[in-house]
Amino acid sequence: MTHSIITRLEAAATATEARLVAALKDVPLPGEILRPERLMAAMRHGALAGGKRLRPFLVLESAALFGLPRQQALTAAAAVECVHCYSLVHDDLPAMDNDDLRRGQPTVHRAYDEATAILAGDGLLTLAFDLMCDDATHPDPKVRLALTRGLARASGVGGMVGGQMLDLAAEGRFSGPDGAAGTPLALSADEIITLQSMKTGALLAFAVEAGGLLGQADAPARTALASYGRALGAAFQIADDILDVEGSAEAMGKKVGKDAAAGKGTLVSTLGLDGARARLATLVEEAQQALAPFGAQAETLIEAAYFVAARQN
Template identity: 70%
Template sequence: MTSPSDLLAARFQAVAAATEQRLIEALADAPLEGERTRPSHLMAAMRHGSLDGGKRLRPLLVVESAALFGVPLARAITAAAALECVHCYSLIHDDLPAMDNDLLRRGRPTVHVAFGEETAILAGDGLLTLAFDLLAGEDAHPDAQVRIALVRLLARASGIGGMVGGQMLDLAAEGRFSGGTPQALSEADIRTLQAMKTGALLRAGVEMGALLGGADAEARAALAAYGTALGVAFQIADDILDIEGDAAALGKSVGKDAQAGKATLVSALGMERARALLADLVAEAGGALAPFGAQGAVLAEVARFVATRQN
């Protein structure tokens, strides 16, 4: 019998390959209807910032959530690729000199290092725009009602009151904008910031899967609860990795949070309580999947994976 973690590894591999393929298609050089030309320097920067990258966790969440309702991978992959475009654009912009000024990402030079700052800004803008272009196509879903619901969901999760707002709160907490001074954040403040900065897109992944699958309100709420718990777990695991992780395995520098005096749930709760909370969140995420019975096994394993990953 295949173990849950072997099964998940196979799913990660299948989704990553399909996501890569869909992004390669979307980032082809040939202009589409309504486009004039696709400048090669821009396309190269967009590919650098989105291809051959990461575990494709967000696409996996879309695909596996949609699979709960019988939607095959091929029918979920365009929406999954759209979500990944948003994730990749956010990394490109967050890495900019005016933001986190990161030089390495996944062991490679960041987009602004490799292509110039102005190109990195445009590559991020292009990927964000492309995400909505992808959702507007019939291969995202045959029903326009579902496609427009995906647009609304992704816009809310990634915009002012979601990811972009979360990055703003993060910069504010570090006292990073004009005249700002570092702020002491309460545990509630940290949770809000993280729910927006990283949680919103993870949760959007499962909610997009629910939309693709035509989930009823109950199933959608169950997946949203799972996604919320997963988001918090992901961030705690990330914060622990920043303290205990191995820079080589991570492909990025560690110890940055402590250096920046950054407030995390680990710094607020202490390592021991943070680990206990992480375990609780994995259980909570698994519990939220109860309505799906045995079919929820892959997503439950995703929560365990997220909590224990080493990179």
């Protein structure tokens, strides 16, 4: 991993942060009546607390393959990040993962309260679609429509939200029709892969595909990006599962060891650490091979795959 990927990640994060700051101002937009001060503060707490900004980085870098300057892809990148941030706010809630820390800071429901956190997540989610429909995203309304639909499907019932439901069910969080307590499910490796491809992978994969939509790429190029995005999303989740076992709370900025405590099925628990590492290496190789049609232009995205596998937080 070179210094170049870190520099480009930081530059993308800085640009995304500035776009989010602009979108999260207290001043109401045309068609809005009022932006409640407490709600906006909670939304900013959930969205402006730092982080790698990997998903907007992927939007920007994949769009760059087709000659789009960063500024022209930035609104779409910010929209994707709003969905990601909303999901973190809701994942941290007592009804979900019940976390106190996120990125080394109190989670939104701890910094404010549970009801405000729910509404802050709702606000970030709906803001994402407001941004994606904005003329600033792309001058062609057909492109904006394709982006909006793609984001909805990646983040909705057949993607991130559905994956979270499967994850909760696997933990035994739901009682049966007779009121009996739920029991954790022993998922197969294939079932875990499906769950993770929805909960984590779908939005990461869409971030890559969004760059192709913005750049109005042809079908072969979009197919290559989709293959890369799927491999990258799967690699990201395996790396996360490994870090939950081996990482530190200080480096992660949140609790570790949660998967085992919750009885959660992961590829680490199913394949073991060595098996999970082997699959991670295979996925990184798949990601690299998917970008072969782009040649040297794809060097940054290839480095991103190695970064995802080697990250410490």
